[in-house]
Amino acid sequence: MPDRSPRLREALLAAAFTADGLLDLLGAPAYAALARSETVPALRATRGASPLDTLVRLFLLQRPVPHERARAALPLAECMEDGWVVRAGDEVRAAVDVRPYSGPEGQDWYIVSDLGCSVGGAGGIGSREEGVVLGVGGASATLAGITVRTPVASVLDIGTGSGIQALHASQHAGRVTATDLNPRALEFTRLTLALSGAPAADLRLGSLYEPVGTEKYDLIVSNPPFVISPGARLTYRDGGMGGDDLCRTLVQQTGDRLNEGGYAHFLANWQHVEGEEWQNRLSSWVPYGCDAWIVQREVQDVTQYAELWLRDSGDHRTDPAEYAARYDAWLDEFEARRTRSVGFGWITLRKSAAAAAGNPSVVIEEWPHAVEQPLGPAVQAHFARQDYLREQDDAALLAGRFALAAEVVQEQVGLPGAEDPEHVVLRQNRGMRRATKVDAVGAGFAGVCDGTLPAGRILDAIAQLMNEDPVLLRDRTPQAIRLLVEEGFLEPVGSAE
Numbered sequence: 001m002p003d004r005s006p007r008l009r010e011a012l013l014a015a016a017f018t019a020d021g022l023l024d025l026l027g028a029p030a031y032a033a034l035a036r037s038e039t040v041p042a043l044r045a046t047r048g049a050s051p052l053d054t055l056v057r058l059f060l061l062q063r064p065v066p067h068e069r070a071r072a073a074l075p076l077a078e079c080m081e082d083g084w085v086v087r088a089g090d091e092v093r094a095a096v097d098v099r100p101y102s103g104p105e106g107q108d109w110y111i112v113s114d115l116g117c118s119v120g121g122a123g124g125i126g127s128r129e130e131g132v133v134l135g136v137g138g139a140s141a142t143l144a145g146i147t148v149r150t151p152v153a154s155v156l157d158i159g160t161g162s163g164i165q166a167l168h169a170s171q172h173a174g175r176v177t178a179t180d181l182n183p184r185a186l187e188f189t190r191l192t193l194a195l196s197g198a199p200a201a202d203l204r205l206g207s208l209y210e211p212v213g214t215e216k217y218d219l220i221v222s223n224p225p226f227v228i229s230p231g232a233r234l235t236y237r238d239g240g241m242g243g244d245d246l247c248r249t250l251v252q253q254t255g256d257r258l259n260e261g262g263y264a265h266f267l268a269n270w271q272h273v274e275g276e277e278w279q280n281r282l283s284s285w286v287p288y289g290c291d292a293w294i295v296q297r298e299v300q301d302v303t304q305y306a307e308l309w310l311r312d313s314g315d316h317r318t319d320p321a322e323y324a325a326r327y328d329a330w331l332d333e334f335e336a337r338r339t340r341s342v343g344f345g346w347i348t349l350r351k352s353a354a355a356a357a358g359n360p361s362v363v364i365e366e367w368p369h370a371v372e373q374p375l376g377p378a379v380q381a382h383f384a385r386q387d388y389l390r391e392q393d394d395a396a397l398l399a400g401r402f403a404l405a406a407e408v409v410q411e412q413v414g415l416p417g418a419e420d421p422e423h424v425v426l427r428q429n430r431g432m433r434r435a436t437k438v439d440a441v442g443a444g445f446a447g448v449c450d451g452t453l454p455a456g457r458i459l460d461a462i463a464q465l466m467n468e469d470p471v472l473l474r475d476r477t478p479q480a481i482r483l484l485v486e487e488g489f490l491e492p493v494g495s496a497e
């Protein structure tokens with residue numbers, strides 16, 4: 001059958017069923033309430049009879065609408081034949097959730113998923129069917145934001161779900177392969193891409209790397225079913241392997257699937273096990289031949305974690321005894337695994353020649369503070385700085401020239417009225433939005449860095465000003481410069497001595 005989704009897309013656009021159109025119709029408070037899965041304000045704002053009122057009620061609020069009104073807003077006969085909507089007496093109901101989603105360049109995209117699955121509401125996902133396919137959640141947006149978006153030939157999206165990552169990838173990739181264990185997810189991905197006017201993807205059914213064998217890619221992304229749970233109940237979140245084994249397997253099997261220079265981005269959860277440093281657990285996951293940057297964004301103790309996911313699946317609204325039994329099972333599982341808490345975060349791998357030669361850059365850190373999304377350019381810059389630092393010994397670093405990164409400010413911290421600050425903090429307003437404490441030399445050095453003088457010469461001048469021995473200062477400062485470069489406060493601009 002020919003793909004008729006372009007006609008539906010045309011109708012949706014003509015009615016202004018877009019992210020901007022919704023904001024105009026609903027107003028900011030009702031629009032924001034909808035993102036929290038609260039539908040009452042939007043119902044009040046769509047009492048009119050325009051095609052946009054009809055489409056919002058039909059696809060977002062999932063209320064039946066009169067047949068006549070549906071026919072005024074949609075190519076109705078086609079939509080019924082193709083399964084977008086179903087007839088219910090004199091009324092028409094949506095068969096799927098269709099949600100306007102604005103692309104990074106303001107593209108009018110649509111995410112198609114199961115009904116009632118708008119993520120983020122107070123009431124859980126609304127469906128506890130094993131194979132339910134969710135729409136866009138906070139995790140989906142985070143992964144899309146941290147992904148490096150350089151033009152590439154091939155992208156693999158593992159666990160594609162509604163197809164959101166494949167949709168983003170379609171804008172900068174020659175071809176996109178999207179896989180899922182759930183056949184319904186592949187169908188939703190097909191609909192999401194078609195309705196968004198994006199090129200079709202190569203859709204493959206199966207677990208993790210099974211459907212692609214030994215094929216290699218320039219970019220791999222996955223927001224996998226990372227939840228550590230006492231049994232596989234919901235395909236979209238419970239990986240079905242014990243503990244954090246699914247995330248470990250996914251990361252470990254990536255080394256052989258990336259082309260040289262290629263990136264892989266994953267969201268993951270990991271166990272914090274008694275008697276083990278979490279950083280050691282994660283560094284053991286990094287595959288041979290890859291550099292890695294792993295950022296732990298949050299840690300929850302096992303009770304918080306169990307409650308989070310019990311609420312996510314709506315279990316808190318079931319019979320109290322059933323809820324208690326499920327909660328107990330969760331804690332039994334963690335006890336058996338000697339797990340005290342669970343880390344949430346991002347894992348980025350990059351295949352590199354230096355890593356293959358036995359000199360990988362592996363940075364594992366905790367950064368729970370707000371960042372500037374999209375973070376993709378900052379992720380790429382992190383690896384470029386690691387490449388630079390890997391090649392510089394201390395002498396080369398002192399011969400190098402550096403510039404203070406854009407929008408770094410200095411904050412002086414100390415008691416009010418004190419003559420001198422207790423310490424100085426450099427703070428980034430871009431990217432990771434890091435802050436770091438520096439001493440007087442560090443602050444003075446960073447302040448002078450405008451890319452003209454080599455680092456060593458700046459240190460000599462500081463030594464003179466502060467009555468310090470310049471040789472000693474040159475000896476002890478490279479480590480601090482290295483850290484300021486690694487964290488993106490200073491950018492290398494070349495070497496001059």
Ligand SMILES: C[S@@+](CC[C@H](N)C(=O)[O-])C[C@H]1O[C@@H](n2cnc3c(N)ncnc32)[C@H](O)[C@@H]1O
Binds near residue numbers: 137162182222226
């Ligand atoms: C959290 S959802 C992510 C969906 C989407 N990629 C996003 O970013 O919103 C995880 C997806 O992984 C799929 N999945 C579950 N187990 C899998 C496995 N072993 N291999 C591949 N996909 C799997 C689920 O069906 C689900 O679509």
